[in-house]
Amino acid sequence: MSAQPVPDLQLLRLSKRYGAVLAVDDVSLDVEPGEFVTLLGPSGCGKTTLLKSIAGFLQPSEGSVVLRQTVINDVLPHLRQIGIVFQHYALFPHMTVAQNIGFGLRMRRRGRAETDRIAAEMLELVKLPGMGGRYPHQLSGGQQQRVALARVLAVQPVLLLLDEPFGALDKKLRVEMQIEVKQLVSELRVTTIFVTHDQEEAMLMSDRIAVMQAGRIVQCDTPQAIYDRPHDLFVADFIGASNLLDAKVLGTDGAAARVAAGGTELEVGLAGETSTSAEGVLMIRPENLALRAAAERGGWEGRVTFALHAGPTMEYEVAVGEGARLRVSRPRAGGGGERTWRIGEKVTVSVVDPASCRLFRGRWT
């Protein structure tokens, strides 16, 4: 027998139907103990429906939810030992912070002394010591977020669900909380399922990302693999910024293909859902393009149509032949770095690493 670890959570061919609409369509997923898995997709892709099925607020139409090798389809939510943190935290407004954190323990009829002790420990854990007497409305968004997390962790859930928990925070605080939550759940080794539509957030926090579209998981892999080797055009477009160009396939050779796009020919690597026909869509990440003076050959010739300072990088848009526009992202010129380009300048755009370009089935424009 193999020594494979037993998954904490298994979704087996799960579907949820609303009348004629399939909100979740035949989804299977294994989540290992201590793993942080993100359900990522645009709104309406079924990720929240999936989450609610796991939590027990929705009954799946088909398939099963298996928690530590027990099918829990017909187990009521309060017996599932699954904790949830909601986007707006859902703290009980009529209870103090300490009462909120102690709620789950009171429902389990733990003693008062134990409840108070754990509540204090949890406040310590989420860096809010001494705040137990406050009411939720007296706290900032970030603090409410921490209390919501403490409230869930106090009952030591088997599984932690995070339902877009950072959506209500401003950018700077959001990034801080993302790192903090990630550190906390990895320290405690809590198996976590995280739902978001924000791909940056998903990249930053996840061990694995399940990209969802129209009720299905299109690709489930590590953030790096999803970014470098998107499975199809949808994932390529959804994850990160990319230049997508209609391309003609001139010939293939095992792991590489020769393509023509936007008036230039180049050799690209093959991976994922590769086009086998004569046409396809070429994906090039903006950071995989470089700009040189117009006189040099080998690439697309064009004119810079905008140049933005984005802090660590310069973001360019270059109009190349046939009305196509390429986004180019370059590290900002520091001492002795590459030069920056101004709007209107003529440039040559070249690919830095052709092997990391991808070719997909379909047409883009």
Added chain:
Amino acid sequence: MPERSFEDHGARVRARLGDAAFWAAIWVVSGLALVYLLLPTCIIVGASFTTSDFVVFPPVGLSLRWFAKLWELEAVRVAAARSLGIAAAATAVAVVLGVAAAFPLVRGRFRGREALNALLMSPLVLPSLVYGLAALIFVSALGFSLSITVLVLSHVAIIVPYVVRTTAASLALLDPHLEEAARSLGANIWRTFVHVVLPNLLPGIATGGAFAFISSFDNLTVSLFLAGPRVETLPIRLFSMIEFDLDPSVAAISTVLVLITLAVVLLAHRAVGLTRIVRL
């Protein structure tokens, strides 16, 4: 050439006058509405302090003799106590029914929810005279004799909509995720209701309960049909006093009624206020 209204001095002055006229109109009309609402009540309250033997405004002198006389009238005392008891009992029943009814109206997903909503509001829309008559026919068709219980239950029917309305409003504002959070933390559906839902509905329930209590307490039309000869409520007592001997004790009763109403409203407001401190 674009229009540049900000450069035209005359237009700027006219605009300011327009703004001022708008606010003047709002203040005058709302002031008139307030006077129209409060003046009759002020007159009757004022008249209750008269020393004269007849209702007059402004009052002649200042005395509490009509309040003292009121206290001596046993029929009034009995009627007042009965009305308070009926209102309390009817409100208690209405709160239980109304809170329960608010749930499917807000959280339910079924066809005809809107129609049901309108139906539950119908006693507020239906003329109470019509309801009184209908209830009387209904009760006698069932073969019940008129009693305090019948009277309380008929009051319940007309005051339940207040509780439903205000509770439904509170419930609609309550984040459904609170209930899901409670469930996921291990609370079953009953404990979720008691520990999470109910405390957050209290402001709505208190407001609805206050309205319900007051409507029962000073209800005349339905009571006239269903009180029966020996069950006299305070409004009925007051009504017959006005009919037979219109002396200032009638004004004194009115003043007491106004005070009780105010007290109920303030109590409810206090309950709401206390709860609001801990609300978002």
